[in-house]
Amino acid sequence: MTTAIPVEESLPTELEGAPTSEGAGDVRKGGWTPRIVITIVAAIWMVPTVGVLITSFRPEDLVETTGWWTVFGHLFDTSQWTLENYRSALDTGGFENAFLNSLAVTVPSTVIPITIAAFAAYAFSWMEFRGRHVMFAAVVGLLVVPLQMALIPILRLYTSGAEVAGLRIFPDLDLNGTFLGIWLAHTAFGLPLAVYLLRNYIGSLPSSIIESAKIDGADHFTIFWRLVVPLSVPALAAFAIFQFLWVWNDLLVARIFLGGTSDVQVLTIALSNLVGSRGESWHLLTAAAFISMVLPLIVFFTLQRYFVRGLTAGAVKG
Amino acid sequence: MTTALETEPEAPEPVPDEDEPAPRAVRAVALAVLRLLGALVVPIAAFFGLWLTFDWMRDADVNRFVLVAVAIAVGVGGVFLLYWAMNRTVDHLPERFREGVRPYVFVGPALVILGVFLVYPVINTIVVSFGDSQGEGFVGLENYEFVFTDESMLRAIRNTFGWVVVVPAVATSIGLAFATLADRLRRGEAVAKSLIFLPMAISFVGAAVTWRLIYSFRPEGFGTNIGLLNGIKMGLGMTPTPWLQERPWNNLLLMVIMIWMQTGFAMVVLSAAIKSIPDEIIEAARIDGASEMQVFWRITVPSIAPTIAVVVTYMVINAMKVFDIVFVIGSPETNQTEVIAERMIYWFIRNHDGRSGAIAVILFVLVIPIMIWNIRRFREQEATR
Numbered sequence: 001m002t003t004a005i006p007v008e009e010s011l012p013t014e015l016e017g018a019p020t021s022e023g024a025g026d027v028r029k030g031g032w033t034p035r036i037v038i039t040i041v042a043a044i045w046m047v048p049t050v051g052v053l054i055t056s057f058r059p060e061d062l063v064e065t066t067g068w069w070t071v072f073g074h075l076f077d078t079s080q081w082t083l084e085n086y087r088s089a090l091d092t093g094g095f096e097n098a099f100l101n102s103l104a105v106t107v108p109s110t111v112i113p114i115t116i117a118a119f120a121a122y123a124f125s126w127m128e129f130r131g132r133h134v135m136f137a138a139v140v141g142l143l144v145v146p147l148q149m150a151l152i153p154i155l156r157l158y159t160s161g162a163e164v165a166g167l168r169i170f171p172d173l174d175l176n177g178t179f180l181g182i183w184l185a186h187t188a189f190g191l192p193l194a195v196y197l198l199r200n201y202i203g204s205l206p207s208s209i210i211e212s213a214k215i216d217g218a219d220h221f222t223i224f225w226r227l228v229v230p231l232s233v234p235a236l237a238a239f240a241i242f243q244f245l246w247v248w249n250d251l252l253v254a255r256i257f258l259g260g261t262s263d264v265q266v267l268t269i270a271l272s273n274l275v276g277s278r279g280e281s282w283h284l285l286t287a288a289a290f291i292s293m294v295l296p297l298i299v300f301f302t303l304q305r306y307f308v309r310g311l312t313a314g315a316v317k318g
Numbered sequence: 319m320t321t322a323l324e325t326e327p328e329a330p331e332p333v334p335d336e337d338e339p340a341p342r343a344v345r346a347v348a349l350a351v352l353r354l355l356g357a358l359v360v361p362i363a364a365f366f367g368l369w370l371t372f373d374w375m376r377d378a379d380v381n382r383f384v385l386v387a388v389a390i391a392v393g394v395g396g397v398f399l400l401y402w403a404m405n406r407t408v409d410h411l412p413e414r415f416r417e418g419v420r421p422y423v424f425v426g427p428a429l430v431i432l433g434v435f436l437v438y439p440v441i442n443t444i445v446v447s448f449g450d451s452q453g454e455g456f457v458g459l460e461n462y463e464f465v466f467t468d469e470s471m472l473r474a475i476r477n478t479f480g481w482v483v484v485v486p487a488v489a490t491s492i493g494l495a496f497a498t499l500a501d502r503l504r505r506g507e508a509v510a511k512s513l514i515f516l517p518m519a520i521s522f523v524g525a526a527v528t529w530r531l532i533y534s535f536r537p538e539g540f541g542t543n544i545g546l547l548n549g550i551k552m553g554l555g556m557t558p559t560p561w562l563q564e565r566p567w568n569n570l571l572l573m574v575i576m577i578w579m580q581t582g583f584a585m586v587v588l589s590a591a592i593k594s595i596p597d598e599i600i601e602a603a604r605i606d607g608a609s610e611m612q613v614f615w616r617i618t619v620p621s622i623a624p625t626i627a628v629v630v631t632y633m634v635i636n637a638m639k640v641f642d643i644v645f646v647i648g649s650p651e652t653n654q655t656e657v658i659a660e661r662m663i664y665w666f667i668r669n670h671d672g673r674s675g676a677i678a679v680i681l682f683v684l685v686i687p688i689m690i691w692n693i694r695r696f697r698e699q700e701a702t703r
Contacts, residue, residue, distance in 0.1 A: 034499040041496055042513045048578065049516060051531040051546060052524075065542055067549040068531060104386040111394045116428050119401055123424035135425065141689055142436050146639050148659045149678035152446070152666060153439035179389050188435030191428055220420055221405045249521035251642050252663075271523045272646060286531075289524035296519040301512075 056286035057081050085287035095288065098270035102248060102292075104179055105258070105266055109186035109247045110240055116187065117194030118202070118236065122224045124195070125203035126210055136199065143192040151256050154185060158257070179264075182257045189253070190243045201235035202228055237303040244299050248292075267292045345414075352411065352419050400427070440682065447675035461676035471677070474656035477569055481640055481657060484570070486633035489577045490626065493584025498618060500585075501592050511589065515582035522579075522642030529575050529647070535560040562647065565654050572655055575643050580636065584629045591625035592618060624695075631692055638684060658684075 054068045059082045071080060089095060123129070124136045158181055205228065213223045229236070251268040258264045265273070271288055404423045408416055450457050465471050496514060500507045520528065534545030535558055543549055548558035562568045595618065603613050619626070641659040650656045658681050665674040 031502060034502040037499050038496065038503060038510050041492070042510050045514050045517070045578065045581075047546070048525075048528045048532055049520075052528045055531060063544070065544075067542065067544050067546065069546060069549060100386045104389040107390045108392075108394055112397045115397045115401070116431065119424045120428035123421045127421040127424065129418070129421035132421075135429065139428070139432065140692070142432055143635075143689075143692075145436050145440060146635075146659070146678065146681045146685060148639060148641065148662050149443050149682055150436055150439035152671065152674060152678070153442035154435055156442075157434070157438075184431065185435060188431050191432055192436075195428060220424070221402075224424075245518060249519075249524075251521065251523055251646075268521050268523050271521065271527075285527045289520070289527050292521060292524060293519055297516075300515070300519055 052286045052289060056085055056290050057083070059084060085284055086291070089284045089287040089291065094265070095267075095270055095291070098265050098267045099291075101258075101264055102267040103295075105182055105186075105254065106244060106247045108179070108183045109190070110243045112183055113187040113190040113194050113243060114198075114236055114239060117191055117198050117239075118229065118232070119224065120195050121198035121202045122220075122228055124199050125205075126223075126228075127220065136195075139192055139195045143196060145192075147189050147253070150189070151253070155256060182253065185253055185257055186243075186247050186250075190239075190246070193242070194239050197239050198232065198235055201232055205231055241300055241303050245296050248296050349415055349418050352415050443675045443678045443682075446671050447679045449672045449675075451670040451672055457672065461672040464673055465676050465680060470651060470656055471661055473654055474658050474661045475680070477654075477656060478638060478640075478658045480569055481573060481576070481637040482634055484573050485576050485580065485637040485640075486630050488573075489581045489633055490584045490588075490629055492577070493581045493629070494588050494626070496581070497585050497589035497592055498614065500589065511582075511585060514585050517579045518582045520579065523646050525575055525579055526643060526646035533561040533571060535562070563653055568653050569655050572643055572647060575647075576637065576640060580633060584633065587629055588622060588625060591622035595621045627695060631688060634688055635685065638681065 051068050054071055055063055058068065058071070058080060062080055074080070120139075124132060209227065209231075210223060213227055218226070249268060251272060254266045254269055258266065258269070271285070271292060401423075404426075405420070408420050408423055411419060447461055448456055448458060449461075493514075496510075500510050503510065517525065530545070532546045534543065535548055536543050537560075538557065543552055543558050545561070547561060551558055561571055564571075599617060599621075600613060603617055608616065639659050640657055641663060644650050644655055644657050644660045645663070647655075650660055658677060662674050662677040662681070665677065
C-alpha cells in the first residue's frame with residue numbers, strides 16, 4: 001500500500017483529470033498504478049496454483065528430475081505432457097468412493113445448519129419471546145469456541161454417552177464413524193456463524209412486508225418459508241459457500257469422527273493418506289488435489305454473485 | 319430495526335379468553351411445560367427417528383451410490399420435515415399457548431445442538447483438564463504445569479502467537495490494498511478478484527502439496543531441486559536452502575501459506591464494504607484537495623472500520639486454530655513449528671486426555687479477550703442503530 005500511493009500522485013492523469021469534471025461513477029476509476037499493482041499481485045497469487053496445474057500433467061520421471069517451470073522452455077513438446085496422473089490417482093486410493101463420501105458428508109452438513117440457523121434467525125428477528133437477546137448473545141459468544149476443544153468431549157459422547165453421578169444424561173448412540181455423527185458435528189460448528197450472518201440479513205428485511213403478510217393471515221411458518229427464505233437467498237448462498245468450502249476441505253473433524261477406514265473416508269483423508277503412503281509421489285498428489293478442487297470451485301462460481309451481498313448486509317453500515 | 323420488532327404485539331389473538339378466570343399460575347406452569355416440550359422433546363424424538371434410519375443404513379449392504387443418495391436425501395429432507403412436524407404439533411395446541419410456544423420451536427433445535435456440541439464440551443474439557451491421562455483421577459494443576467513447562471508446548475504458544483499476529487495483519491492489509499486498487503480498475507475487476515479468491519477453494523492438504531512445489535529442497539548431489547525457490551537460487555548460482563528447516567523462519571514460510579489462502583476472503587468482504595461508500599463523500603474530499611493517501615486513511619478506512627473488525631476477528635480465530643498446514647507439511651517437532659492446536663491433537667493421539675484438555679482450555683482462554691471485544695462492539699452497534 002505505502003509503496004503504491006506515492007507513485008499514484010506522480011501520475012499526471014490522476015492529478016489533472018479533475019475528478020469533478022467526470023461522471024460520478026468515474027470518481028474512483030483509472031490510473032496505471034492499480035493496473036500494474038493488481039497484475040503483479042494476481043500473478044504472484046497464481047504461481048503456486050499454476051505450478052500444481054502444470055505438474056499434474058507431467059509424467060512422473062520428469063516431475064522428479066526437473067522443476068515444473070522448465071516446461072516453459074519447450075511448451076509444445078508433447079512428450080512432456082500426460083494424463084496418466086489423473087488416471088492413476090482416480091484408480092488408486094479409493095478416490096471414487098472418497099468423492100461420494102465427501103458428497104454425502106458435505107451436502108447435508110451445509111443444508112442442515114442453514115435450515116436450523118434460518119429458523120433461529122427468523123425467531124430472533126421477528127418473533128417476541130422471553131430471553132431473545134440473551135440467547136442471541138450466547139450464540140454469538142459461541143462463535144469463538146475453538147473447534148478443537150469440542151472434538152474430544154463429543155467423541156466421548158458418541159462412543160459412550162454421558163453420565164452425571166450415575167445418571168445417564170446422554171445415551172450411548174454409537175454415532176462414531178457414521179454420517180449422522182459428522183453432520184451433527186459440522187452443523188454445530190457452523191451454527192454460530194450461520195445464525196450471526198442470517199440474523200444480520202433477515203433482521204434487516206423491511207418490516208412492512210412481514211406486517212402485511214401477517215395482516216393477510218399468514219402464520220409465522222408460512223411467512224418464513226414463502227417470504228423470508230426467498231428474500232434471503234444472498235445471505236443463504238453466502239453462508240452456503242463458506243460452509244461448503246469448509247466442510248469439503250476439512251481434515252480434522254473427518255479424521256476424528258469418521259476415521260481413516262476406506263469405506264467411509266472422505267477426499268481430504270484419501271489425499272493425506274496419499275501423502276503418507278506414497279511419500280514423494282507428487283505427480284499423483286497434484287492431480288488428486290485438482291480433482292478435489294473441482295466441486296468447490298463450481299459451487300463458488302455458481303453462488304458467488306450472491307456472496308458479497310449476503311455477507312455484508314448487516315456487517316457494513318452504509 | 320430492533321425497535322420495529324419490539325412493537326410487535328405479544329400474541330394478541332386470544333382476547334376473548336382474557337377474562338376467563340383461569341388461575342394465572344397454572345397457566346404459566348402449563349406454558350413453561352409446553353415450551354420445554356416444544357424445545358426439547360420434539361427435536362430429540364425426530365433425532366431418534368433419523369438415527370434409526372442410520373442404524374439401518376450402517377448395517378445395510380447396498381450399493382454405495384444408493385447409500386450416498388439416501389444419506390443426502392435423509393439429511394436434507396429430514397431437517398425440514400422436523401420443523402414442519404413441530405410446527406404442525408404447535409398448531410394443535412390450545413390457542414392461547416400457540417404463539418407463546420412457537421418461537422421456542424423455531425430456536426429450540428439450534429439451542430439443543432449448540433448446548434450438546436459446544437457448551438457441554440467446554441464444561442467437560444475444563445473438568446478433564448484437571449484429570450490424569452485417562453481423564454479419570456484428579457491430578458490438580460499437574461497438566462497445566464506441564465503446559466507451561468514443556469519446551470515443545472512453550473514453543474507452540476510462542477509460534478501460535480506469531481500466527482495470530484502475522485496472518486490476520488498481512489492478509490487483511492493485502493486484501494484491503496487489493497480491494498481498494500481493484501475498485502479503481504476500469505475492466506477486469508471480477509477476474510482479478512476471482513484469482514485471489516481461488517486458493518480458498520483448496521483444502522489445507524492440497525495447499526500443503528502445492529507449497530511443497532515452492533519450498534522443496536534437495537541437498538546438492540541428491541538430484542535436481544524441483545521447488546521453485548531453490549530453482550531460482552540455483553539459477554542465480556547460489557546453493558539451495560532447506561527452507562522448511564530454517565528455524566525460526568520456517569514458521570513464517572508456513573504462515574505465508576495461510577495468508578495465501580485467506581487473503582481472498584478479506585479482499586471479497588472488504589471490497590463490498592468499499593463499494594458501499596457513497597461516491598459523493600469521496601468526490602467532496604477530492605474537491606477539498608485531499609490526496610489519494612488522505613482519502614484512503616481519512617475516508618475509506620474509517621467508513622469500513624466495522625467490516626475490518628469482522629474480518630480481523632474471523633482471521634484471528636482461524637489463525638489461533640491453525641492445525642492442518644502445520645500437521646500436513648510435517649515434522650513440527652524437528653522443525654520446531656509446533657502450534658497449540660497441533661499439540662492438542664498430538665496428545666490426544668497419544669491418549670493423554672488430561673494434557674490435551676489443558677491445552678484446549680489454554681486455547682479457549684486466549685480467545686476470551688476477542689469474545690469480549692466483539693460483544694462490546696455489538697452492543698455499541700445496537701446502541702447507535
